[in-house]
Amino acid sequence: MIYLDNSATTKPYKEVLNTFIQVNESFYANPASIHEAGVESNTLLDRARAQIAKILRTDDQQVLFTAGGTESNNFAIFGISKANTHKGKHIITTEIEHASVLESIRALQADGYEVDYLSVDSEGIISLQELNEKLRKDTVLVSIMHVNNEMGAIQPIEDAAKIIHANSRAAFHVDAVQSFGKMPVFFQDNAGPDIISISGHKIHGLKGSGVIAFRKKMNIAPLLLGGGQEYGLRSGTVAVPQAVALAKAARMAVENLGQSMENYKKWKSELFDFLLSFGNSIHLLSTLNGAAHILSFSVKDLKGEILINALQKRGIIVSTSSACSSKQKKTSHVVLALNTPPNFVNGVIRLSFGALTTDKDIQQFKIAFTEVMKELKGE
């Protein structure tokens, strides 16, 4: 199987699985317990937290473990909005966010919050000018994803942060689920985002593990209430094995970052040339300016599903624009936001690379895709 759907999820590293098993076998005590075994789990948890804090360049206490990207995004959005009603009830986000951001914000909208959705250009990028215009005195939260999951557009996070911090009191949340471990992602003193969401299973870690991290101490309301774990902000017995596995996956991702980024870039530009050779029957949604590990494109007058099946027959796994929405029959909101030509809106497929992707996988894809195009389009 040639797996080119790493933005949906990744295969866990062997080392990460080993860590998960060993921690479950040897350090299964509740880190909140006061007996020796508990203290030991707690020490291990602290080490995992410190390791991630170091990568993100923030203080240890500003890293909280969650059950994944969706929880981190929900927590950031509800937590900041609910704790800061005294400042206002206005939220800004973009049209192309992940569903876990959009649906959370829609729920707040139904609750009386005002929301502005920033539009994007044909490359999927927001306009900083529009952001500046939409910012208000009572804006409490701006949520902008770093890398779009469906086509890889990279938002100008640093410039957005400058505008947000200079012109409002809003907290700036960045959904970095698709970028962390694939590109450099970290906090900066007095600049950049305030909150970052991270998911374990996108970086060869485990499903059901994520992180929400803060640049500094923030006024945020907990999403989960209970025993007051994670500095009172995220109740529930902390899943130490998941946390340690995530710390390991993050370390490995960051250590391999230089090599993987180089590979992704090479493959993306190689496949760009390859796809352009099919001329008018292919429309590229991704651009070379976008994230190098995501490449999405569309075949004229074809359903994405058909392409996926045809490639799968040849042992190649790709997805329609996003795994989360691929089971729903409606056209993706991202594809629509990009003003994709009508003949192409249904045929979008996405290739996404990971740290385990090889040169051979890419060559195999090219051979299979050429065959498929011959079969389906007579080209």
Added chain:
Amino acid sequence: MIWKEILIRYGELSTKGRNKKDFISRLRTNIRNTFNDIAPLKIQSERDRMHIEIETEEQFEILMERMPTIFGIQSFSPVAFCEKDIESMKNLSLLIMDQFKEQQLTFKVEVRRSDKSFPFESHEIQREIGGHVLRNNPNISVQVKKPDVELRIEVRKDAIYMMAQIIQGAGGMPVGSNGKSLLMLSGGIDSPVAGYLLMKRGVRLEAIHFFSPPYTSDHSLQKVKDLANELTKFGANIRLHVIPFTEIQTLIRDRVPSNTMMTSTRRLMMRIADKVREEVGALGIVTGESLGQVASQTLESLTAINDVTNTPILRPLIAFDKLEIIQIAEQIGTYETSIQPYEDCCTIFTPANPKTKPKVEKVNYYESFTEFDELIERAVKNREIYRFPEKNETKDKFADLL
């Protein structure tokens, strides 16, 4: 990387007359200790400054990170070298000023020309280099009186030295240059701050902690160890003496009226601390007491507790407000550890109404029915001693997992 050495200025040390040599060698040892986890440093010390050679970028980052916490350093600067010709000097000055290019700021060039044979005079160097920097950096302008950045150029026999940043050090005196004291470390907010302040004045510390299992947990002991470890980053090793205190504490509870219990407990702690102090050759005992903060810290209580020894008891926080103490604790990074909510031996068996004005004679009288000496001997003998900074081996059973 352009930086080749770090230059350290001593500050208060420089005025210390005949003891100066001792202070400087103490500082050098402390610096070596602080960085003993990286390759041995090449340190060269002079009368009023010290030079540390930089070999790798990684080493430079670690040096810059830890240097501000070492006592006895007034300020320090990263230094670059170049050949003794005006072209190399121009190039280097641009490289150094490059770090400021994004900011709008003022600067001046300051020249020290100890090698008088160098063909350019100080003001010529100033003009050449200053002009060159200005031409290449539109954001930078000249301001002679109070510049944001001072580009210092030193013309010495062997090379040209250049620096542009003067980073504040921790001040104070090198730990160990003013003798040794024993710190009573409870695990609360105050005692680590008291230790820190004494270290700042050059006092080397050992720490003592009273451990009463099962009334206090391993968590609370771990917290104290963490605090001791955190204090070592100010430039010295610390030994922590953990006294098994359960037996004595329960005996006090059974033998002494409950409103005097707290005073007696403190007195017994003080007696034990004094024994340990004597054994380790420390001169004083340091506590985090602050006047009026709790019942045991009224002048009457302090008198009753102090009554058991003639050793100088150093209470650097005696006149500090709680908020001031918290502020320092946050600054030195012990606050987060201190506020972890575990029982320590001071909070167990707390009577509802402890005496705030105990009388020495009465306390003596109550204690006179119990023979504590032997128990004290035993507690001191059975103490466990931990050394900080911790060696990496103990921590690294987790290394493979992470």
